[in-house]
Amino acid sequence: MDKQLLAHMANRYGTPLYAYDGSMMEAQYNKLKNHLPEGFEVFYSVKSNPLLGICQYLRQLGSRIEVASLGELHIAFQAGFDADDIIFTSPGKTREELEYAVRQRIYCINVESVEEADRIDEIARSLGQIVRIAIRINPSFNISGAGMKMTGVPTQFGIDQEHVGEAIQAIQSLSHVDLAGIHIFTGTQILDAGNMVANMEAIIGLFLELTENYSIRPDFLDLGGGFGVPYFAGEVPLDMNKLREGLAEVWTTYKDQLNGVRIGVESGRFLLAESGVFLTKVLYTKECKGSKYLVCDGGSNQHASSAFLGRYVRNNFPMYLLGKEGDAREEVNVVGSLCTPTDVMGQKVSLPPAEPGDILVIDKSGAYGLTHSPVLFLGHALPAEVLHVDGAFHVLRERGKPEDLLRGQHPLQLESHLQGV
Template identity: 35%
Template sequence: MDVEVGETTTRTALPETRWETPAYLYDLAAVSDAHRRLVGSLPGPATLLYSLKANPHPAVLGRLAALGCHAEVSSPGELRAALQAGFPADGALYTGPGKRDEDVAGALAAGVRQFSVDSPHALDQLDRLGRAAGTRVRALLRVNPPVPPAGAGLAMTGGPSQFGADLAWVLERPELFADREHAELAGLHLYMGSNLTRVDALLAVFRYGLDVVRRIEKALDRRLPVIDLGGGFGAPYAVPGALPRFDALRSRLDALLEEGLPGWPDGERRVVFESGRYLTAGCGRLLTRVLDVKRSQGRRVVVLDTGVNHLGGMSGLRKEDRIEPRFQCGDDPHASAVPDGTIVAGPLCHPLDVWTRDARLPDVAVGDLLTVPNVGAYGLHAGLALFHCHPMPLEVVLDGEREVARGRYVLGRERSPR
C-alpha cells in the first residue's frame, strides 16, 4: 500500500485492516517533515507557534514541542494539553475574542504571560488579573483592518468582527490602547487569512500586515517589540496531494521584513508566525467502512460509519469550505472514478450528514474500507463529535512504519486506551 507523505511516496507494510473503524491515523514522521519544510521557508530569527485547534492529539503536540514550536491556544483545554505535551508556558500565546476571568487567571497561574486582546476592555481585564496575580502581562493587540487583503483565502479580518480592534478605532483613539500598570502593550497580532498555497499570496498578506504595523506605530508614537503576522500556510484538505512548497518565501520575506520593520533583525523586535494546518494536515488520514449501498431515485447512495460528526462538521459554520473528499479505496490509494453523482453520507439521523453528492468513487460493497487523506488538521476536533453520541473514532499514532500509540483522546485526556 502506498501512502503519500509530503511530496514523496513511502512504502509501509502496515495493513490498515488491523484497526477498527472509524479510525484516524497520524504519522509523526510527516509532522517532522512538515515542520522542517516550514521552518526552512521562514526567516531564521522568527518564532513559530503551533495552533492547537488544528490537532491537539498529545502525540502530535509532543512531537511539535520537541521540535521547538511554541503553542497558540484559545481555551483552558488547549492550554492543559499544550503544557502536558511539553510546550513552555512562558512561550505560549493565549488568543480568542473573549476570555473568562477564571480562564485568564488559570493561565496566569500556569505561567502564561502573553495574551492576544481585541479591545480596551480586554486590556483592562489583563491589567486587573495581572495585578491580582502579582505579575506584569504582555498583550498583543489584534487588529481588524477595514478590508481583507487581496487573495486572503478564508478571510479573518475586514468587516464587522469579533476578531480584533478596528484599525480606524486604534488610529483615532490610540490612548485607549496604551500600557496599563500590569498589562504592557507588547505588540500586534495580525492574522488576516488562511489556507494560502502560493508564495505571492502569502507575501501580499504579510505586506498588508506590515503596513498596518507602520500606521499603528505612528499613531502610538512607539516601536512595538513583537509583531505576530499570523500564517495562512495552506495544505490539501481531504483530497490526495502533497504539501505546497514555499522555497522562494524565505529570501523574499527577509527583504520584506527589512523594508517594513526598520532595523530588523536587530534583537529588539521579534517576528512571529503561526501554523496549524500546514504542520499537521499531511500527517493524518481517516479510515472508514461502508455500512450500506443502495439506489435512491436513480442515484447511488453510500453510507459510511463516519460522517460530519468526525470530519467536516465545521464546514457548516464556514470554518472550512464544504468538504468534498476524494477517497482512496482498499489496498490501492490511487483507485478512483470520475464523479458519477454518488451521494456519500454518514450514519447520523440527520439529512445534513452528507459529505458529498458527487463522489469520485468506484464500485464499493458493504464492508469495504475507504480512506480520506490529508485530514491531520481540522479533522476529528473540527467535527461534531457529541452530536448523536456515536463512539469517538479510534486514534492511532505511527512514526513511519511503527505504531507508537492507540486510543481515544479528548482535549489531551486519554479515554478508553488500548
C-alpha cells in the same frame, strides 16, 4: 500515507480511525520553518488538532504554541511547552481563562478589545504582576486572498485599525499590563504566496507606523499566517520558493527596524492537514431513486469538514477505496450513519465499485477533523487516533465507548407529580 500501512492500521485499530504520519508532520514543519526568514518562530495552532501527542511531537520539532481556550492551555503545558513559548488568542476569554494565563505567566495574551485589556489589568493588579499583552488588530487592508477572511470585513476579532490609536492610549494608561506586541491574523487557507508576502509586509508596515506614531516599543510581532494546502481540484500548493524569496526581500528591507523584535507566525492546517487521513468502513451499499450510496461507519459527526459543514467551498475531499485500483468507476454518495440528510462526506464521488467491508480513506484530514465535528450528535463513540512514526504506532486517543455518552450526566432524581402519570 502508504496504503498497505493504512490497511494494517484499519485492521489493527478498527474504524472509524484517524491515522497520522509523523514524518509528514516533520517535513511540513521543516518546510515552513526553512522558508521563513531566519529567526521567525512557528506557533502551532492547537485548534487545528488538539491531540496531546501531536502537540508533544511538534514541540520536539521546535514549534511554539498558540492556544485559544483554557483546555488548550492545559494541553500546551501538559505537552511540555515553556510558558515563554505560549500565546493565547480568542475573542471571548473568560475571567477564569485570563486568570490562569496570568498566573502561569505565558508569553503573551493577544487581546481583542480594550475591555479585555482592562480585565487583564485588574487581574494582574490583584496578583501583583505585570502582564504582557498584544493588541490584535483588524486592519483596513484586505489582501489576504484567504479562503476564510478574518480582517478587512466586520468580525468579532480584534480592534479596528481606525480605532487602534485610541485603544493604545487607553491601554497605555493601565498600570499592570505591558503593551508588548501587535497581532494580526488575516484569514486561513491562503494559497497565493504573493498575497501572503504582501499581507505580511503590510502587517510589518502597520507595526512600524504604530510604534512611531504612539511611541510604543513592542518586542513581539505576530504576523498570523493562514498557510493553505490544496484540497480540491484546481487548487495549487502554496509556492514555497516564492514565499521564501518574497519574505526574504521584505526581511532585508525591515530587519534593522525590527531588531530585537520576536517574530511569530501561526499555523495549524499547513502543518497537519496532509499528515492525517480518516479511515471509515463501508457498512452497506445501496441505491435509492437512481443514486448510489456507500453507508459508512464514520460520518460528519467525526469529520464535519468533509461533509461541508462550516466550509467555504462545497467540494469533496480527496478520497479513495483501499485496495481498489481498477478502471471501472461509479458515481456514489459517501454517507455516514446519522439520521440526517446532511451527513454526506462525499457527493457524487467517482469510485471503483465498493462492497461492504471496504475501507474508504479521506485524505487531507489531519487538521480540523475530529476537533471541528459535532461528536455528540447521535451518540457514537469517538474514533481512535493513531500516529505512525519511525516504524512504530502510537495510540494518541483510544477508541471511545458507547457508555462515554453518559459521562458527566446525572440521572434525574425526581420525586414529582409526574410519578404515576
